[in-house]
Amino acid sequence: MKVLAFAATNSKQSINGQLVNYVASQFGEHQVEIIDLSHYEMPIFSIDREIENGIPQLALDFAQKIDESDLLLISFAEHNGTYTTAFKNIFDWISRIPNRTAFGDKNIFAMATSPGPRGGMGVLEAAVNRLPFNGGKIVGSYSLPSFGDNFSSEKGVSHPEKNEELQSKISEIKQIMNEVVIA
Secondary structure (H helix, E strand, O other): OEEEEEEOOOOOOOHHHHHHHHHHHOOOOOEEEEOOHHHHOOOOOOHHHHHHHOOOHHHHHHHHHHHOOOEEEEEEOOEOOEOOHHHHHHHHHHOOOOOOOOOOOEEEEEEEEOOOOOOOHHHHHHHHHHHHHHOEEEEEEEEEOOHHHHEEOOOEEOOHHHHHHHHHHHHHHHHHHHHHHHO
């Protein structure tokens, strides 16, 4: 199974980057690729740009990464209750590629974390509700509240109940993916 993992932000210090990297490490028995959205920065989407210049090559490259994967691990950073501009711009561009759904009918484990007690629930709810309309099959979701209190760079998720919840969801996703690969 090939896993594509990324934080839905272009921040180098992203706590969502730390979370998705930790979760990706739990799939070590599979082929895992972690990408950085800052490598896919392109002009802000507009229909005028699309008409004038077409779809940027970086959008096509990003879509190809999705197409080559069996499972997407995405940790959504929350800006003003929703997606970061970096993610939304990529989403907008890949949704314009002819003859495809934006997320390629791929399985997605959607996550979010934040410094506060809601754990990015606003953006996570937006993603879980929106991505299925754009070819994303949500196979699980997870929110980690109060990142600074519940995550350790050495241990990963340090809150016992939140770690147990995450490990359970990872096991369920691996089971789902094994059934998909076998079928």
